[in-house]
Amino acid sequence: MYATRRARLRDRYAAAGTGAGAPDTAAALVSSPANIRYLAGCAPRGAALLLHGGGDTLLCPSAPTGEPSEGRPAEDLRISLLPAHTGDPVVAAADLAVKAGAEALAVEEHHLTVARHRALRSVAPGLRLADLGCAVEAQRLVKDQDEIACLRIAAEITDQALGELLESILVGRTERHLALELERRLVDHGADGPAFATSVATGPNSGRPGHLPTDRRVEEGDFLTVSLGADYRGYRCEIGRTFVIGTTPADWQIELYDLVFAAQRAGREALAPGVECREVDRAARQVLASGGHEEGLGPWTGHGVGLEIAEDPQLSPAAMGKLDACVPVTVDPGVHLPGRGGVRIDDTLVVRPEADGGPELLTITTKELLAL
Amino acid sequence: MYATRRARLRDRYAAAGTGAGAPDTAAALVSSPANIRYLAGCAPRGAALLLHGGGDTLLCPSAPTGEPSEGRPAEDLRISLLPAHTGDPVVAAADLAVKAGAEALAVEEHHLTVARHRALRSVAPGLRLADLGCAVEAQRLVKDQDEIACLRIAAEITDQALGELLESILVGRTERHLALELERRLVDHGADGPAFATSVATGPNSGRPGHLPTDRRVEEGDFLTVSLGADYRGYRCEIGRTFVIGTTPADWQIELYDLVFAAQRAGREALAPGVECREVDRAARQVLASGGHEEGLGPWTGHGVGLEIAEDPQLSPAAMGKLDACVPVTVDPGVHLPGRGGVRIDDTLVVRPEADGGPELLTITTKELLAL
Incomplete structure (x- = not known):
């Protein structure tokens, strides 16, 4: 179910041209907690979700607990536990995207602050940043x-x-x-x-x-x-x-x-x-x-x-x-x-x-x- | 007390050069709720605080209630109640700053999203935007x-x-x-x-x-x-x-x-x-x-x-x-x-x-x- 949702999102942002290019050079970074929960099954505090042709990764400062109230992470997700002093998972995700060969990254500009956006840009200056807009919110409108x-x-x-x-x-x-x-x-x-x-x-x-x-x-x-x-x-x-x-x-x-x-x-x-x-x-x-x-x-x-x-x-x-x-x-x-x-x-x-x-x-x- | 805090902040950002210029051409826009409460005495949901030589204004979508839990607005503040359909108070504040003759506006880039920052820029294209940074947080460190x-x-x-x-x-x-x-x-x-x-x-x-x-x-x-x-x-x-x-x-x-x-x-x-x-x-x-x-x-x-x-x-x-x-x-x-x-x-x-x-x-x- 979560994989289907992520695949639909990929189609959507690829079609909108925000992350156009070969699938493995375009990536998306989801930072809004409700959107992360929708796509990943859970949203541990401070997590970020990187969607990339080569594999989707949930980056989080502490391990998901799997409690019903928090949600259970989707099984096909990679989980990357960030060491305690790593800093912003959003920045770590941009770094990971570059290492995985992404050239373009669509981010949630209505959620990221100007300061975080700048930090992300400085850690990955070669990455083309685009706006994912409210693509996930739009997908969440009709409920299953x-x-x-x-x-x-x-x-x-x-x-x-x-x-x-x-x-x-x-x-x-x-x-x-x-x-x-x-x-x-x-x-x-x-x-x-x-x-x-x-x-x-x-x-x-x-x-x-x-x-x-x-x-x-x-x-x-x-x-x-x-x-x-x-x-x-x-x-x-x-x-x-x-x-x-x-x-x-x-x-x-x-x-x-x-x-x-x-x-x-x-x-x-x-x-x-x-x-x-x-x-x-x-x-x-x-x-x-x-x-x-x-x-x-x-x-x-x-x-x-x-x-x-x-x-x-x-x-x-x-x-x-x-x-x-x-x-x-x-x-x-x-x-x-x-x-x-x-x-x-x-x-x-x-x-x-x-x-x-x-x-x-x-x-x-x-x-x-x-x-x- | 609140006026003193605001005056100290004005000195701080003027000295840091972020909003340099004659006092009435530099303004600051505070959007973080805790910072607004610190400077204005209360922080009604969705409010924004404009600091400007010509008078400080709290822009809010609904009237402050004055309940102890919400805080009481400082008496020397102008309160601008935004009509129901006005949209983002931050954007309205930028508009107000321009009308009041401000040429530079320092904003909280660690709080404003990329999308709100862009909306603000587009409503006031002539305004020079700067970063207020964590000036208010720094001032909040030592408690009275x-x-x-x-x-x-x-x-x-x-x-x-x-x-x-x-x-x-x-x-x-x-x-x-x-x-x-x-x-x-x-x-x-x-x-x-x-x-x-x-x-x-x-x-x-x-x-x-x-x-x-x-x-x-x-x-x-x-x-x-x-x-x-x-x-x-x-x-x-x-x-x-x-x-x-x-x-x-x-x-x-x-x-x-x-x-x-x-x-x-x-x-x-x-x-x-x-x-x-x-x-x-x-x-x-x-x-x-x-x-x-x-x-x-x-x-x-x-x-x-x-x-x-x-x-x-x-x-x-x-x-x-x-x-x-x-x-x-x-x-x-x-x-x-x-x-x-x-x-x-x-x-x-x-x-x-x-x-x-x-x-x-x-x-x-x-x-x-x-x-x-």
């Missing part, structure tokens, strides 16, 4: 069955963790504690860890995207928004829900909730292969705009998920490109009213053709407005 | 009283969290759960979060640097190594301890523990202003070598801490430079015997002259070999 299976498990774990929290007493507990408890429950249920920093936002903080949990305690009458996800074998999903604390939501809370709910449903229903990404964003955004909330909306209303929690495609007004089948995305519109709070509703779904039943909802926790 | 106060609190929280764990039953619990519990206790005691991913390693995993917790359960006879630290107001400390599970340690365990303990003490005792960093590393390393463990040692035996968990100085054989007073560092030697386990002992200390009582130990949990 194994990848989607990991995402399904990640979503199941996430639903379980959230479900358990809803059964506990919330009033009086701080955002920070609730976030930690959710993360513990994710791990209890088999996650390798949280997919991103769990966000719990209460009262005036609720609905704020990416809110960092504070010491504010849950109070009667609050909106409570939570955003969490499991990392399972490197694959990350995301769920967001908003609840109200106490017996009866206020009118403004019900109104706002219904609006965001309608926006999120519109976004979900717009998901189909061949649909423009920005159309999905527009479907959700125009519902919010119709409720008078076009100001202050975030730059996107959804994004791809996979080995990174936010990857392509982006569902935003300026997004280019269309959706494909087997692309997992979030649909996560929200509204935050400064000083009052807000609502965010977020699911992870896999784009599927109508013939297959339409989008597959991975995160199945109810989206009713629960009063807890 | 407020910074050391934050580190003291971080260490106190860390000791408390670890102390509570030692009072609980450990046998039968997994590495993953113990790590999560430690992180919860850090937050209980007032941390803004863990300073880094808490490591708990049992049995054959023990002593492995940066070990990611697994589902292995603590067993009788195990070595147990833990490594954790609190983040308090952005400042991060680190502690590492090794325990033995059960009533009586085996002979090899006592021997190995005593050796690492002696190495760590030698490292601690070598800390003083004016001492070469590599001398501290050598002091610890040669004790381990005398016990036959020179192979397989990590690339360093200590490092600076502050707004980042691993920052300058590095205590390693190849390190250049000398220690100064008021530089906080870790001393963290360890030995891992593949298949058997190992020992790691790690403290955070502040370098102080002998006249002031020598190095100040921040993490005070006992380093006796406890049998739990």
